[in-house]
Structures are given as C-alpha cells and as structure tokens.
Amino acid sequence: MIKRQTTINRIFKLSGIGLHSGHPVNLEFLPRREQGIVFVLNGVQIPARYDQVADTRLSTLIARDGAAVSTIEHLMAAFYYAGVTNCLVYIDGPEVPILDGSAWEFYQGMWKAGVYEFPEEQVYLKVVKPVEATHGDAWVRIKPLNTLDITMTIEFRQPVGLQRRRVSDVENAFSILNSRTFTMQEEIEAIKKMGLAKGGSLDNAVVVGEDDVLNPQGLRYRKELVNHKILDLIGDLYTSGYRILGKVEAHKTGHHLNNLLLKQLFSDPANYQIY
Ligand SMILES: [Zn+2]
Structure with a gap:
C-alpha cells in the first residue's frame, strides 16, 4: 500500500488523437504539491473529481467555468497504478488522447518520469x-x-x-x-x-x-x-x-x-x- 503523497519526479509530455474528435491533442504533466489530480485547459483548473463530472454518456467528462475535458478515465487509472496522488495535467484540447485504447502509455510515461514522495501521508x-x-x-x-x-x-x-x-x-x-x-x-x-x-x-x-x-x-x-x-x-x-x-x-x-x-x-x- 502506498503510504505517502506522491507526484511525478519530472515534467513529461504525451501526444495522441482524441477518440471522438479525431484531433491531435498534447498533454504536459507537471508536479503538484497538494493532493489531487488537476487538469488545466485554457488556463482553467478542473479538478479530476466526481463532483466536477458533467457528462458520462461515452466517457467521463469533467467541466468547470466553461472548460471541459473528456475521456479522463484511462489516465486516472494510470495515476492510480503509478501511485501518483498529486499532479497537474495541462491539455490543449477537449479530449484526453485515446493512445492504444488502454492506460498503458500513460502509465509508462509516469513510470519513466519517476515518482517523487512527499513527507505527508496520503489520505485514504x-x-x-x-x-x-x-x-x-x-x-x-x-x-x-x-x-x-x-x-x-x-x-x-x-x-x-x-x-x-x-x-x-x-x-x-x-x-x-x-x-x-x-x-x-x-x-x-x-x-x-x-x-x-x-x-x-x-x-x-x-x-x-x-x-x-x-x-x-x-x-x-x-x-x-x-x-x-x-x-x-x-x-x-x-x-x-x-x-x-x-x-x-x-x-x-x-x-x-x-x-x-x-x-x-x-x-x-x-x-x-x-x-
Ligand atoms: Zn474505457
């Protein structure tokens, strides 16, 4: 069981196309001090939290102040597996790239970047x-x-x-x-x-x-x-x-x-x- 709060050890990027839009989209992962995963689109911070979920018909979509990011679920699962509790995800489009349709490439990116442990205990x-x-x-x-x-x-x-x-x-x-x-x-x-x-x-x-x-x-x-x-x-x-x-x-x-x-x-x- 992961005992401490963690973030990624260094900044990394990933690109791919959105499953629904078909458009290319770029992600940049940055370390974050506070517990939680937060997406940033057009300067708007959207916490990847259940109470920001605005649509669930084809994927999990989070929205706040006019900004929305869809298909966050595979990336969120990768954070879970990598043991990353805190991270900022800058995204330049409305849909997380589908990559190979699984969470594998996200997880690989996190694994290569490494995980940094904070002294604070993680909250369960x-x-x-x-x-x-x-x-x-x-x-x-x-x-x-x-x-x-x-x-x-x-x-x-x-x-x-x-x-x-x-x-x-x-x-x-x-x-x-x-x-x-x-x-x-x-x-x-x-x-x-x-x-x-x-x-x-x-x-x-x-x-x-x-x-x-x-x-x-x-x-x-x-x-x-x-x-x-x-x-x-x-x-x-x-x-x-x-x-x-x-x-x-x-x-x-x-x-x-x-x-x-x-x-x-x-x-x-x-x-x-x-x-
Ligand atoms: Zn899925």
Whole structure:
C-alpha cells in the first residue's frame, strides 16, 4: 500500500488523437504539491473529481467555468497504478488522447518520469457502510473491506457473452492496465452518425464482429473486455480524490453508475472514513 503523497519526479509530455474528435491533442504533466489530480485547459483548473463530472454518456467528462475535458478515465487509472496522488495535467484540447485504447502509455510515461514522495501521508477513504447505485439491470455496490477488491461482470451478445473477473490485489493486477476499450461492430455506425468516434480505429479499440474480434492481432487477454471495464471503474473511482478501500461488486456498470456510486457515497459522511 502506498503510504505517502506522491507526484511525478519530472515534467513529461504525451501526444495522441482524441477518440471522438479525431484531433491531435498534447498533454504536459507537471508536479503538484497538494493532493489531487488537476487538469488545466485554457488556463482553467478542473479538478479530476466526481463532483466536477458533467457528462458520462461515452466517457467521463469533467467541466468547470466553461472548460471541459473528456475521456479522463484511462489516465486516472494510470495515476492510480503509478501511485501518483498529486499532479497537474495541462491539455490543449477537449479530449484526453485515446493512445492504444488502454492506460498503458500513460502509465509508462509516469513510470519513466519517476515518482517523487512527499513527507505527508496520503489520505485514504475507507468505506464503512454499504452503498449502491442501480439503473435497470445494471448495478455497482461497495462494502466495507480493508483493501480494494473488485468483481466485475459484463454481458454482451456472442461471442462475448457473460464474463466475470475478480481482482483482489488490484494494485498488482497489471493485465488491467493494458486492456483496451472495445465496441460491438454494429454500434460503430450509430456512434459515427452522432459525429463521434472520428479517431476510432483497430489501433485504439477492440471491435467485436459477428464471430470474433476484427483486430488482426486478436485480444491481448482472454478476459480483455471485462478487464477494461475494471480499468474504467478504477479510473472513475479515483475521481473520489482518494484511494478507496472497499469491496466493489459491479454488473454491467459504466461511467454513469460509477459516478452515481461516488455521489451516493459522499452524500452521507456516515458512509466512509477519511484517514
Ligand atoms: Zn474505457
């Protein structure tokens, strides 16, 4: 368990295209003294926090004072895995680059930059009362536990079907980090009609066809799709501003429910302890 507040050891940059805009976007990572991850767009500081989340339809989008940054979830998961608690992320466009569709390149950037430890202890959030968020047949809940433990179930048409994975040692489950985002082939046209996914390709997403995935290299893991949903959940949970300790169980959850869970959690101080 990471005991201290940390930031990156030196400034580094990353560039790529936005999944939805298709436009190039540049990121610059700077060390930060205070706990928290903060994005900076056009001079506006937007804390990567659940209460700044303004849209969750296709990704997690944060907004403040007319500035908005979308698709923060994979980057947030990379911060979680790298153990970085404090960082400023300068961005010159409205969408975090999709890169290979996973959190791997973000994590590599942080790992190469190195992690700097402050003397201050990191602040954790421990769940003390069960909380849940439900929508239709989808749900996510969190119960008291001294570590972070996640069980995720997804359900899609064949050949995906029902997939489940439990990760009890989240911090060391690196197969989560490089599992890519995915879509069903038939959904692509509808998304493109909405003017979205302009930057989407087989280089940054797994596309599930009728019988198999369309990506020539296939899947990185047998459970890559459910892994990616866990990645999204870890990134979304990190918008709590803390490393959360609790047992999470989720069924067909997404960014909307993940955000709702945090709002539910923070709605009553009796639900959690900060220490
Ligand atoms: Zn994702």
